[in-house]
Amino acid sequence: MKYILVLVVVWVGYQLWRRARIAEQAAQERPRRDPAVPMVMVACAHCGTHLPQTDALALDGAFFCNADHRDRHVRP
Numbered sequence: 001m002k003y004i005l006v007l008v009v010v011w012v013g014y015q016l017w018r019r020a021r022i023a024e025q026a027a028q029e030r031p032r033r034d035p036a037v038p039m040v041m042v043a044c045a046h047c048g049t050h051l052p053q054t055d056a057l058a059l060d061g062a063f064f065c066n067a068d069h070r071d072r073h074v075r076p
């Protein structure tokens with residue numbers, strides 16, 4: 001009976017260690033953005049919606065929120 005108790009304690013300890021390790025790996029794989037670096041926002045040249053520059057579509061120095069607005073800007 002004593003050995004079963006020891007086995008259970010070892011198993012629980014191993015499970016806790018494994019969970020902590022998995023959580024640590026997930027935190028390292030998550031892309032981190034430096035909060036000190038502000039996100040550059042741009043306005044869509046068609047509708048004026050503000051969006052992050054990384055999500056915007058650029059054409060001739062103008063930014064657009066989606067391909068439809070970009071295409072409408074090209075074809076008047």
Ligand SMILES: [Zn+2]
Nearest residue numbers: 044047065069
């Ligand atoms: Zn737009």
